[in-house]
Amino acid sequence: MAHGSSGGIRDRVDDVQRWFSEFGRHAYTRVSPVPLDDLDGWSRDPVTGNIHHHSGRFFTVEGLSAQVPDGPVPRWTQPIINQPEVGVLGLLAKETGGVLRVLVQAKVEPGNRNGLQLSPTVQATRSNYTRVHKGRAVPYLEYFREHGRHRVVADVRQSEQGAWFYRKRNRNMVVETAEDVELRDGFTWLTLGELYAMLA
Structure with a gap:
């Protein structure tokens, strides 16, 4: 060729x-949605609400507060992967x-x-x-x-x-x-x- x-x-x-x-x-x-409690090794921190793996590895899902004063949306909150x-x-x-x-x-x-x-x-x-x-x-x-x-x-x-x-x-x-x-x-x-x- x-x-x-x-x-x-x-x-x-x-x-x-x-x-x-x-x-x-x-x-x-x-792919099927399942409750967090059904996932092996994953849980929600009772204090922060962050979702994490018991190994401390992979990632956590946390809350983020963002501020961009001059942007079209000056402030918002969202989940983010850390x-x-x-x-x-x-x-x-x-x-x-x-x-x-x-x-x-x-x-x-x-x-x-x-x-x-x-x-x-x-x-x-x-x-x-x-x-x-x-x-x-x-x-x-x-x-x-x-x-x-x-x-x-x-x-x-x-x-x-x-x-x-x-x-x-x-x-x-x-x-x-x-x-x-x-x-x-x-x-x-x-x-x-x-x-x-x-x-x-």
Whole structure:
């Protein structure tokens, strides 16, 4: 396939979108509201009213009072997620045949449109990747933790969704490897041209 031509990129993007849709038909979540008291390990603090996990990890849901005197709404209160730990949003890159590609995943999470979104190679909070929830290990995390074996192209802390998270920061990383990379289910490689086309 001619990755250099716009027609080739469009064909490849169509292929990726078909793969993404097919993956979504087999990997989905079902979300149902449940009372807070039915959640294992989660409770409301009787003094502050904050919602927290018994481990002290993940996040807390707290009340926020905001004041912007010159804004269209000068004052308001709202719930906000306080998650002081720094997560990792990482793209793994590898050059093959003279073409640089990045590894992306079809990620299933509650809150995603149709339950599914195209995500970086690694998208995980510290509580997730240290497995506080006793869940599965985060695939490809080692490429972003073992810097001596790979080339760190970018490693920048950036804020995330300030309207919903209180001062949350993530490490936005791009890491290039020369090693062979096992392609796991739910992941695919995109050239930069294909990635830009999908972002558009």
